[in-house]
Amino acid sequence: MAQETYDAIVVGSGVSGGWAAKELTERGLKVLMLDRGRMVRHGEDYVTEHKAPYEFKFRGLGDKRNSQSDYPNNALANREDTKHFFADTKLHPYTTPKDRPFAWTRGNQVGGKSLMWSRQTYRMAPVNFEENAIDGHGLDWPIRYADIESWYDYVEKFIGISGTAIDYPTAPGGKYLQPGFPLNPIEKDMQARMAKAFPDRPLTVARMANLTQAIGDDRQPCHYCGPCGRGCSTGSYFSTQSSTLPAAMATQRLTVLPDSIVTRILTSESGERATGVEVMDANTREKRSYNARIVFVCASALESLRLLMLSANDRHPNGLGNSSGLLGKYIMDHVGAGGAMATTKGPQTPHIWGGRPGVMWIPRFRNINGDKRPDYLRGYQCNGIAFNDDWQRGARMPGIGVDFKNTLRQTGGWHVILTGSGEMLPDIGNKVSLDPDVRDAWGIPVLHIDVGLGDNDMAMAKGGSEDLAEMLKNMGYEGVFKFPVGKGVPGTSIHEMGGAPMGHDKRKSVLDVNNRAHDIPNLFVTDGAAMNSCSQSNPSFTYMAMTARAAAFAAAEFKAGRL
Amino acid sequence: MLSRRTMLIVTGGAGAAGLVGVGSAKAVTRVTSTGEASLTAQEFRLIAAMAEGIIPKTDTPGAIGAGVPEFFRTIFNDWFLKDEQIAFRASLKAYDDEAKLRFTKTFLRCTAAQQSELLNDWDKKSANMFARPPHPFGQFKKLTIHGYYTSQVGLELELKATMDAAQNDPNGPLIQPVSLF
Ligand SMILES: Cc1cc2nc3c(=O)[nH]c(=O)nc-3n(C[C@H](O)[C@H](O)[C@H](O)COP(=O)(O)OP(=O)(O)OC[C@H]3O[C@@H](n4cnc5c(N)ncnc54)[C@H](O)[C@@H]3O)c2cc1C
Numbered sequence: 001m002a003q004e005t006y007d008a009i010v011v012g013s014g015v016s017g018g019w020a021a022k023e024l025t026e027r028g029l030k031v032l033m034l035d036r037g038r039m040v041r042h043g044e045d046y047v048t049e050h051k052a053p054y055e056f057k058f059r060g061l062g063d064k065r066n067s068q069s070d071y072p073n074n075a076l077a078n079r080e081d082t083k084h085f086f087a088d089t090k091l092h093p094y095t096t097p098k099d100r101p102f103a104w105t106r107g108n109q110v111g112g113k114s115l116m117w118s119r120q121t122y123r124m125a126p127v128n129f130e131e132n133a134i135d136g137h138g139l140d141w142p143i144r145y146a147d148i149e150s151w152y153d154y155v156e157k158f159i160g161i162s163g164t165a166i167d168y169p170t171a172p173g174g175k176y177l178q179p180g181f182p183l184n185p186i187e188k189d190m191q192a193r194m195a196k197a198f199p200d201r202p203l204t205v206a207r208m209a210n211l212t213q214a215i216g217d218d219r220q221p222c223h224y225c226g227p228c229g230r231g232c233s234t235g236s237y238f239s240t241q242s243s244t245l246p247a248a249m250a251t252q253r254l255t256v257l258p259d260s261i262v263t264r265i266l267t268s269e270s271g272e273r274a275t276g277v278e279v280m281d282a283n284t285r286e287k288r289s290y291n292a293r294i295v296f297v298c299a300s301a302l303e304s305l306r307l308l309m310l311s312a313n314d315r316h317p318n319g320l321g322n323s324s325g326l327l328g329k330y331i332m333d334h335v336g337a338g339g340a341m342a343t344t345k346g347p348q349t350p351h352i353w354g355g356r357p358g359v360m361w362i363p364r365f366r367n368i369n370g371d372k373r374p375d376y377l378r379g380y381q382c383n384g385i386a387f388n389d390d391w392q393r394g395a396r397m398p399g400i401g402v403d404f405k406n407t408l409r410q411t412g413g414w415h416v417i418l419t420g421s422g423e424m425l426p427d428i429g430n431k432v433s434l435d436p437d438v439r440d441a442w443g444i445p446v447l448h449i450d451v452g453l454g455d456n457d458m459a460m461a462k463g464g465s466e467d468l469a470e471m472l473k474n475m476g477y478e479g480v481f482k483f484p485v486g487k488g489v490p491g492t493s494i495h496e497m498g499g500a501p502m503g504h505d506k507r508k509s510v511l512d513v514n515n516r517a518h519d520i521p522n523l524f525v526t527d528g529a530a531m532n533s534c535s536q537s538n539p540s541f542t543y544m545a546m547t548a549r550a551a552a553f554a555a556a557e558f559k560a561g562r563l
Numbered sequence: 564m565l566s567r568r569t570m571l572i573v574t575g576g577a578g579a580a581g582l583v584g585v586g587s588a589k590a591v592t593r594v595t596s597t598g599e600a601s602l603t604a605q606e607f608r609l610i611a612a613m614a615e616g617i618i619p620k621t622d623t624p625g626a627i628g629a630g631v632p633e634f635f636r637t638i639f640n641d642w643f644l645k646d647e648q649i650a651f652r653a654s655l656k657a658y659d660d661e662a663k664l665r666f667t668k669t670f671l672r673c674t675a676a677q678q679s680e681l682l683n684d685w686d687k688k689s690a691n692m693f694a695r696p697p698h699p700f701g702q703f704k705k706l707t708i709h710g711y712y713t714s715q716v717g718l719e720l721e722l723k724a725t726m727d728a729a730q731n732d733p734n735g736p737l738i739q740p741v742s743l744f
Binding site: 054 | 618642710
């Protein structure tokens with residue numbers, strides 16, 4: 001086994017790993033960033049980026065015979081234009097109890113899911129850091145909003161977030177926001193109706209890590225080409241490739257190794273320090289190891305937990321950093337908190353091939369500002385869209401022939417949709433562990449994911465659905481239709497997180513206030529695994545801010561000779 | 564409605580028919596990866612005629628001119644699962660059987676008016692969302708529409724969809740639609 005030494009090793013190169021690499025290198029450390037997946041070069045490797053629909057064999061219907069996933073709610077993994085960014089679950093299986101399905105979506109390549117995400121970028125609000133302590137669900141965060149606010153600002157300024165700053169308790173921040181994407185006339189009308197019917201619930205354009213103004217030469221404003229998830233060579237879309245990786249590379253202190261599966265984190269004999277990592281070459285399966293003074297685990301929440309469990313040794317028999325027994329517990333995702341749709345009138349529009357990258361947003365308004373729900377704790381935020389029917393309505397319309405064709409030449413009626421995305425309560429019963437029987441294509445034990453929605457989650461989904469339908473009705477829309485609330489499959493929001501809770505007390509948490517394992521002070525976990533609650537906000541902004549904060553701490557400790 | 568000219572093209576006349584003919588001849592010899600035989604020339608012509616009946620040539624090309632029959636062949640050969648291939652093939656036979664029953668000739672030999680009558684009839688039947696199994700024409704129509712409006716002809720000539728329309732709309736841009744894939 002070859003041995004090479006770095007100041008820090010970063011496992012994973014997605015949203016979190018990219019930030020760890022940038023911060024650690026910019027603060028002077030020599031860093032090795034390892035990713036299990038292939039290299040994806042910015043621009044060159046976005047092979048479907050501006051392709052027209054007719055350039056795809058099945059024209060967007062997906063390749064049914066070569067499905068990449070038979071797990072529930074994983075349709076994205078089979079899309080013809082983006083499937084090459086989604087992990088094939090036949091190679092990367094996982095198990096669940098029969099009655100507790102879970103949808104786990106991974107992006108295993110350099111850039112991780114930063115190449116696939118929808119880029120809605122919100123802070124957690126002050127209340128989100130307090131509610132675990134207030135209502136007793138989950139473990140109290142060892143930090144409050146004030147501890148992370150400046151890091152949110154720092155990230156906001158660097159990555160470029162477009163949106164609107166509003167004075168509302170669950171919509172903090174916005175000092176460095178770029179102008180938001182403009183709303184279309186139907187959305188503007190909806191905004192006006194909302195302001196009249198619900199003046200206490202602001203509706204505005206989503207905050208997006210998508211540029212409306214250039215940052216330097218290599219990150220240009222969005223040109224509305226449409227399918228953002230195919231890769232964005234203009235760098236308008238925040239990804240590791242467009243943003244954090246170039247910054248880290250510019251320091252000349254970063255080495256990136258793709259196709260390198262970290263199979264174990266190595267520790268000293270006493271178990272008190274991480275000494276490096278063991279890596280399997282994804283192609284040759286050859287093993288090698290690398291040494292470092294610091295290890296940052298950023299493999300995405302559940303993969304990070306899996307790695308910590310796979311790294312169990314004599315000193316850490318239940319997985320690294322698990323003296324509390326809490327590793328893998330309190331797994332969360334966001335709850336689909338209902339949806340409703342209505343029709344409205346609007347202008348004829350041209351047929352567009354492309355479009356604006358973001359939706360509309362209503363920050364959480366439940367259980368804040370004096371509102372108190374009798375049926376559930378915490379709350380949900382909403383997204384909205386206004387769109388008009390296109391040719392696809394033809395499949396639902398009667399008729400054939402010339403008149404039919406001429407009708408479809410025009411765009412159709414307008415609709416508005418509101419959907420909710422809610423906080424899933426942290427619950428110790430929602431957990432992951434290593435499956436003793438099943439292995440992935442590289443012979444590595446897979447995760448057993450045992451996670452389900454609880455009563456509070458279901459009550460919020462039901463309540464949200466009713467709220468949204470009521471909102472549309474009170475705004476004066478016609479034909480309001482409430483989406484049925486199903487059982488819900490956790491993981492569907494692709495915001496899986498938790499499992500390595502932070503805290504001050506090492507008996508009651510896995511990580512300390514700076515994201516390092518209580519048991520191993522040079523081992524940091526800064527992705528979604530470190531979340532004590534999921535809030536109502538899309539989470540990646542928080543992972544970035546937490547990672548930047550932890551990396552600054554680690555670099556300072558390193559320079560002071562304490563790591 | 565199916566014009567005489569379309570009928571000529573479909574049954575192997577000039578222009579686009581050349582393509583249709585060549586493609587179908589190749590298709591007969593092929594066995595798809597499920598083990599099912601590929602579409603026969605006869606089946607291919609039936610598909611073309613039905614698709615053109617749904618989206619005919621007007622001031623812009625219809626289904627045939629947009630390559631919808633070829634899209635069906637791709638779907639049949641490489642996309643349908645085996646049971647779907649079998650069901651689809653059976654539905655093609657059923658369309659012809661019904662044409663024979665009503666007009667004593669295959670769909671392709673029916674007059675344009677007869678074809679139109681049959682297609683309209685199937686369209687009405689397939690509109691019943693509660694029918695189990697659903698009438699197969701619903702799927703046929705859906706694939707025809709999908710094949711047509713995602714083709715270059717459908718997008719660029721018929722819909723005049725342009726890539727930067729969203730950016731240039733003075734009213735403010737629309738959210739990216741899923742409908743153009
Ligand atoms: C379609 C979609 C839409 C989304 N929309 C949003 C949104 O609007 N807003 C939002 O906040 N979030 C969104 N998300 C979620 C967001 O993508 C994730 O929260 C974010 O990417 C997590 O960052 P991460 O660094 O923890 O993990 P990732 O970005 O997944 O990166 C993890 C990396 O680690 C690598 N890795 C894993 N295991 C190993 C190992 N053993 N050895 C070496 N490397 C390893 C992987 O290959 C991967 O590159 C979306 C996700 C998807 C898929």
